[in-house]
Amino acid sequence: MGRYLLRRLLQLVPVFIGTTFLIYWLVWSVPGDPFAGKCGERPCPDSFVNMMTEKFKLDEPLIVQYGNYMQNLLQGDFGQNYGGREISDIIATSYPNTLKLALVALTIEAVIGLTAGVLTGLRRNGFLDNLVLVSTLFLIALPIFVIGFVAQWLLGVQWGIVKPTVSSEMRLSELIVPGFVLGSASMAYIARLARTSIAENRRADYVRTAIAKGLPMRRVVGVHLLRNSLIPVVTLLGTDLGALMGGAIVTEGIFQVNGIGRQVFRAIVTKESATVVSIVVVLVLVYLLMNLLVDLLYAALDPRIRYE
């Protein structure tokens, strides 16, 4: 087990380096002048450009800049952006908002997706089943910005049930609609996965055994069937947190949440490679670690799986 963990962590290293370098290189190649508009209306004086170039070692080759960045990163220093603001500060203000939104989305998708999936898996081909099948199809198929717009326009503008945008306080009540929009596609996947899983396991021999033991149906379903069927669903939920945070950009844009999406967008346009990379670094870390966690969770949930 310990060795497995070590091997997995070691495998993460090249992926981590590869991802960050890729992003660093891409942002570095974004055409345009990083100092455009930094000095008011006029182009920046040469002295300022030289000073900045010196400070951020911009005349060094890409690989050296990346090396420097990673070196600082390992010491926990994200560095500064061209405006002199600490990047860790940007992260500290924007990340919690995105995380909050993603967690709300995750909760909503887990509750609704699981309920729908379990109910339809137990009773297939009924009215509810067809309703869930059709609505999940829509949720999966529709681009998130369409869902977002429709929700915002209908609930926010036309009916006035909720405020169309999220305030800076990020109240939970404000996050429900954006959370639903963000988690909509995953919700549909969860519902469908749970439905198939339940439907497949329903006919399993051990379920028959449980019935033959004379257990009440509540226990047959609630203990024997659910425990087995939910293993893949739980793992999907686990990996989804990273995906939700990374996919929040569109939702954040529509509902004007001050999350990482806005920061990334701004940073790309102003060629702030360090900022973009830093934000992505944290995202990728969350994503990779969640995946690892899910694999471990899998072993905990299913005694047949042993890692060595």
Next chain:
Amino acid sequence: MSEPSAASIVGTPPAQAPDEIGAPTNAGQPENARKEKPRGLLGDAWRDLRRKPLFWISATFILIFLLMTVFPSLFTSGDPENGDLQNSLVGPSSEAWFGYDFQGRDVFARVIYGARASIVVSLLSVVGVLLFGGAMGIVAGYRGGWVDALLSRIADIFFGLPFVLGAIVILTTFNGSGTSNSKAEIMALVSMSLVVLGWPVVMRLMRSSVLATKEADYIVAARALGASTGRIILKHLLPNCLAPLLVYGTILVGSYIGAEATLSFLGVGLKSPVVSWGIMINEAQNFLRVAPYLLFFPAAFLVAAVLSFVMLGEAVREALDPKLR
């Protein structure tokens, strides 16, 4: 939405598979089943499909959209690119069914012409994803060892990138505000970025299929009989992995139409003067209160297109999966 997940793909290799490797991604299964004598799993699947209204509805829609892509002038005589400012924001009428946009362009004509960009980009991307990801998957699965390890890690790198974020970074680099790419170049760039971010899923799908079939008795037997690696891959491995890939591809066409629209909507994908649903929705944002029809029509077409492909893929998958019967 735009992040196609492998979770919905149930990989059930069919007992037999169509002979043509490069079959068209849309409706490839039933086409082949019709030509051959229906038998075995494919015959069953086709019999199943034929009875599903959902299949016929989505297939009809797809046909219409494909016609729109190739011959937009069949549907409209309007001009999608040039408008008369006098008509700015004039609502739907018998003259212009869907009204005019801010610049006085005929929305109906634009919606029809918009199909081309969306569908071409998504078809290109899907073909690219299937070919590239499939090839990588075959190599990784068949060669194994360090090749597999290397390719798998590279796939991890691209898989770890959040989809929208990755696309934004790639596209601002090559397609940013300062660039002056031609229409075709922009479309190729958008397709490329979708391929770059999408191939790991197909590679994993293919790799696991190959790993599963590689040790199957009939493959071992073929090898023992002296069949070359190339022949084994072409004649034995590929046909077995094809069905799940085609299903995935069909659904992916739908997802990528949505993804293209998302990127265009964000302002990093296709750009005017290209006509696309995503761009139209982007432009419509500002007139949501005065002219909601500007949002409604392109969105409706987009939704219909995405749904048709996803539904077709679903129908084919259900028909191919004996467990769901």
Next chain:
Amino acid sequence: MSDILVSEQSAAGASGRPSGRLLEVDDLRVEFRTRDGVAKVINGVTYHVDAGETLAVLGESGSGKSVTAQTIMGILDTPPGFVTGGQVRFHGKDMLAMPFEERRRIRGEGIAMIFQDALSALNPVFTVGFQIAEQFRVRRGMSRSDAKKRAIEMLDQVKIPNAKGRYSSYPHQFSGGMRQRAMIAMSLALDPEVLIADEPTTALDVTVQAQIMDLLAELQRERQMGLILITHDLGVVADVADRIAVMYAGRIVEEANVYDLYAKPAHPYTMGLINSIPRLDEKGQQLRTIKGLPPNLMNIPPGCPFNPRCPMAQPVCREKVPPLLQVGSGRASACHFAEELVNRD
């Protein structure tokens, strides 16, 4: 052993009068409705078992022996399986007509079942001990620790070494034979009156098979249970069964005590089965088999279902279904020529 045998196939069947029998299956009919058509899987099966008695139900796969057992237990997959007629009486009461809760209480306590493949029949994510103790807790309301104690006792009774230690093992950590023992312990936990064993040894090694059969026979004697042993293996049956019911195409074709059945089968199908056992004294000869295949249950041939394969078939066999009738004392056969078969020398 009983004298009055089945033969109530027709009129008296559905009356439901109490007969003092422990478990009776009476003219049971089950069909599977699939999209390819309706398969008539059980076509009027009648058998019974009493306390302390072992009934072997013999038949090849597809003959309906397992489906009958599933119908008794109430674990038939519906759909596609539907009971279309007949009764299953436990202590004279028709289980098929009982409310769900009443029927549930019979499971485990009145009738218990062990399955062919213990690996898939045991829940993979719970420990073996938990799955046994669960019954004591849910059905008997015992405390966690009492239930555990009783479960360990059960594991001990089925001769699992180090029962206490194995309590917290998962099914996949057991060997095949141990798993089947655990399965037996589980089914006997609530002290059932009837135990149905559905091919309990098919998935096991030959040496382990004998051990499991011995264990079953021993437990059956100790507890004076009625045991229904479902098998396709004539060899397994010979030592333990009191009576044998032979099934073919969803019907009982012959029922007799073990001695009579082996000595003088009263149905050509039984005869074919017995003849196909390889014998040591006929070394070098070709194995005798029954020609042909079992009938397609969606399209059972008219008349006697065995007639296309029967070496003795006459025109009457293609027209009339032979009822299961008494031949001689204490045995019954569903063959038009049963009397001649029994009376030949």
